[in-house]
Amino acid sequence: MLEFLTSSDAIFALLTLTFLEIILGIDNIVFISIAANKLPEDQRAKVTNIGLILAMVQRIILLFFVSFLVGLSEPFYKLDLDWMHLELSWQALILFFGGLFLIYKSTSEIREKVETPSHDEDEVKGKAIKSLKHAIVQILIIDFIFSIDSILTAVGMTNGLSDNHNYNLILMIIAVVISIIIMIVFANKIRLFIDANPSVQILGLSFLILIGFMLITEAGHLSHTTFFGKTVGAIPKGYLYFAIAFSLFIEFLNQKVAKRSKKVK
Helix, strand or coil: CHHHHCCHHHHHHHHHHHHHHHHHHHHHHHHHHHHHCCCCHHHHHHHHHHHHHHHHHHHHHHHHHHHHHHCCCCCCEEEECCCEEEEECHHHHHHHHHHHHHHHHHHHHHHHHHHCCCHHHHHHHCCCCCCHHHHHHHHHHHHHHHHHHHHHHHHHHHCCCCCCHHHHHHHHHHHHHHHHHHHHHHHHHHHHHHHHCHHHHHHHHHHHHHHHHHHHHHHHHHCCCEECCEECCCCCHHHHHHHHHHHHHHHHHHHHHHHHHHHHC
């Protein structure tokens, strides 16, 4: 177990996944803050922390459920045609539809943030919250909605790292716990940073598109899919790590150039 967690693949996956979990959690923080701000001032910090802890618990429960389904790798249906062959399993189906969902959700989020950036916030602001209990129920619903893409991202980043699904599950849980702790401690600073640099969140959502495609190809690979004699191969995760690291480096350079331009003016 320790050997797996200290391997380079596991460390890269943990760092990348923690970063993505924090990026995905930004909207969660914003919505929880909006819900909390409708309560008396002495209850706001309490309900914000409760909301983030509930988000962590929900994600861990969902991780157990999704990991169980991903572990069902035995095919239950085989299709053998002249031009196509595949062996369907619950693992392949979860990865395939999870990939489609991530691509749809991330492209929708990017479009919404470009065209109507305050749409979701306005919806939450419009909902009446009369008590602490009511706020917690509202936050639970918000947490569940944001947990889905978070869980699928975690599965995409860790699937195939180890033949032991329990090791992958532990790595996902560690990333979720670390990201939630960081959000609890630095929630306000993270939110202010993203407000000042919205391109970072767009970049994070763009990474989900890559992960979505990776999940789809992984599903094809694990179901032994062939088209016209050509086998669908899995995308090595090293390519994904490189793409994310390179994109973040370019974003860092852009931030530096923008700051210097402001100083010159």
